[in-house]
Amino acid sequence: MLSLQALLPLVAGIAVPVAATAGTSACSNISTQLSSSKVESNELSLSYIESTEYWNTLQDDYKPACIIYPDSAQDVSVVIQAIRAAGSRFAIKAGGHNPNTFYSSVDKGVLLDLSNMTAKSYDEETTLATYEPGGVFGDVYEYFAEWNRTVVGARLAGVGTGLALGGGMSYLSPQYGMACDSFRELEIVLPDGQIVTASNETNTDLFFASRGGGGNAYGIVTKYTVQSRPIGEFWAGNLIYLFDQTDAVVEAIGNFIEYNTDPKAAIIGTYEKLPTPDLDLNLDEAIIMFLVYDGPDPGDAFKNFTYISALLDTTGIKTYTEVVNMPIPFSTEISRGNNMFRVGVHRPGNNSYGNALDEWRNWAESNKGKYELLSLDFQPVPKSLTDASKAQGGNAMQMPDGPYFWLNYLISTPSGMSDADYDAVQASYRDLVKNTGNAEGLPLFINDASYDQNPLQTFSTFSKLQEIKKKYDPDSFFADYTGGWSFA
Secondary structure, three states: OOOHHHHHHHHOOOOOOHHHHHHHHHHHHHHHHOOHHHEEOOOOOHHHHHHOOOOEHHHHHOOOOEEEOOOOHHHHHHHHHHHHHHOOOEEEEOOOOOOOOOOOOOOOOEEEEHHHOOOEEEOOOOOEEEEOOOOEHHHHHHHHHHHOEEOOOOOOOOOEHHHHHHOOOOOOHHHHOOHHHHEEEEEEEOOOOOEEEEEOOOOHHHHHHHOOOOOOOOOEEEEEEEEOEEOOOEEEEEEEEEHHHHHHHHHHHHHHHHHOOOOOEEEEEEEEEOOOOOOOOOOOEEEEEEEEEOOOOOOOOOHHHHOOOOOEEOOEEEOHHHHOOOOOOOHHHHOOEEEEEEEEEEOOOOOHHHHHHHHHHHHHHHOOOOOOEEEEEEEEEOHHHHHHHHHOOOOOOOOOOOOEEEEEEEEEEOOOOOHHHHHHHHHHHHHHHHHHOOOOOOOOOHHHOOHHHOHHHHOOOHHHHHHHHHHHOOOOHHHHHOOOOOOO
């Protein structure tokens, strides 16, 4: 049965979609409770345009009825209660880097842009750091560098702080675990508008689930208190390899994943495919290695890579700010496009990832013209990382012992593609990733997962997370009115 709210536009003879009506109603209610400077509905304003720009530019097309710029947990509480009363769709945006539709974007509903919430603090006695969810990790790192400290977060400066709620992989993770493992206390606005604290002492189940268990699925995090880490000089840089070196570099990546035991050494191996012909000479591919060592001398940690002749070598002594701006500053912003992620997980020591690489190469060759860039990123999960996670109580993944590694399958499609062609290429890429298989008993990495991969179902804790979700979102308000991972 239609509600009175849904019937009113029809009675008036105006066929306005229910979602649009609910969004407009919510915006009107919010405008009476918050300062006008915190509410924007003009699609031509600079703030509106900036707030509706995403790393996956396909999300730019969605236009919220209004954008709210809260500057406190109290503001967020007011907004959530108004959204509930109106029955409006909504979304929460920090950095806007998640490419999945409606995970941080909304059409005709209410967008909560957290960019005004950027307060940070450092306690020299406890070495605990606090930061609010607005802004990007690069800003957070620069703030704490004053004390020669940092926090475990994104590997690119331009990525938003919401990454930590999905786990968060850092160059420091082999020493300190995932970003979420460093959480010590979270301020959270629940789906009913309550403002609560979650920690190992208070709302412990909520705290557990918020450490990598689905982002803002249980409430909106408005402040992080985390264990900071010491920071100094790094030996770091990029090695770029072309053509006939690629197979040797892939072998070196496999050896590093399986045999490296130095927790200060971290890598990302990014295998790139371009839409240009390869002419049977691998002219369409390159590998960009990110090598990072927490200290000025890596010793032999990266010798398997440095022994291979590289086209470009930018390694040397760097600050942490320089490290997270590799290969160039603003790389997150520059790489905006029709981007989508998928993820796989494998253990070293067998040929599963070799098969995945071969299938990916074959797909790339068979689908020239349907992508602007493909990237297959090797992300090691060493035992030192999983040990560090367990030592801090573990996270929602309850990570099995390493070593293993996540494969990030990035596809960037040409702009102007028809909907039918776009859907077809995404379905084909989905099938490619699915058919390569995954190692049994290992979790998929939420930060790199597509919505249809249902990463939470790969967690050994999934049933526990379902119970926590039901407890804190009992009427499925967040589940039904905003995007996010499936708990079904």
